[in-house]
Amino acid sequence: MNCFYHPDSPAIGLCKYCQRGLCSECAVIVDDVVACKNRHENEVRQLGQLAARNLFHSKRVSSAYMRNAIFYGLVGVLFAGFGLVQYQYLGLQAVFFMILGLFLLYAAGANYFESRKHK
Ligand SMILES: [Zn+2]
Ligand SMILES: [Zn+2]
Numbered sequence: 001m002n003c004f005y006h007p008d009s010p011a012i013g014l015c016k017y018c019q020r021g022l023c024s025e026c027a028v029i030v031d032d033v034v035a036c037k038n039r040h041e042n043e044v045r046q047l048g049q050l051a052a053r054n055l056f057h058s059k060r061v062s063s064a065y066m067r068n069a070i071f072y073g074l075v076g077v078l079f080a081g082f083g084l085v086q087y088q089y090l091g092l093q094a095v096f097f098m099i100l101g102l103f104l105l106y107a108a109g110a111n112y113f114e115s116r117k118h119k
Contacts, residue, residue, distance in 0.1 A: 005036075017043040058118050065115035069108045076104030 003009045003023035011021030013034035020036065028037040035044035080101025087094040 062115045062118035069111035073108035
């Protein structure tokens with residue numbers, strides 16, 4: 001493949017923005033990717049920033065859901081376990097704890113799946 005702007009020169013890379021072939025005269029490196037010199041430098045820089053921001057945001061959201069999942073899971077196991085152990089002493093009250101525990105476990109599962117969606 002040859003340069004889009006200089007058909008006689010062999011291309012050394014593709015512009016990340018417009019995907020055209022570029023020779024060493026036309027290519028410029030912006031944030032580790034190739035761009036058309038004086039044409040798409042800004043566009044490629046913005047593309048890179050956008051991708052980096054999305055990645056950062058997605059990671060933060062995912063870890064927040066994961067934290068919730070672990071928290072709900074632990075408390076849920078605690079409540080359900082307490083209800084099971086105390087059932088013979090507390091009766092209906094213990095059932096209430098078990099239901100609360102199951103509800104928290106359900107919330108933990110929902111948060112876990114949500115965190116995987118954001119990976
Ligand atoms: Zn370009
Ligand atoms: Zn060229």
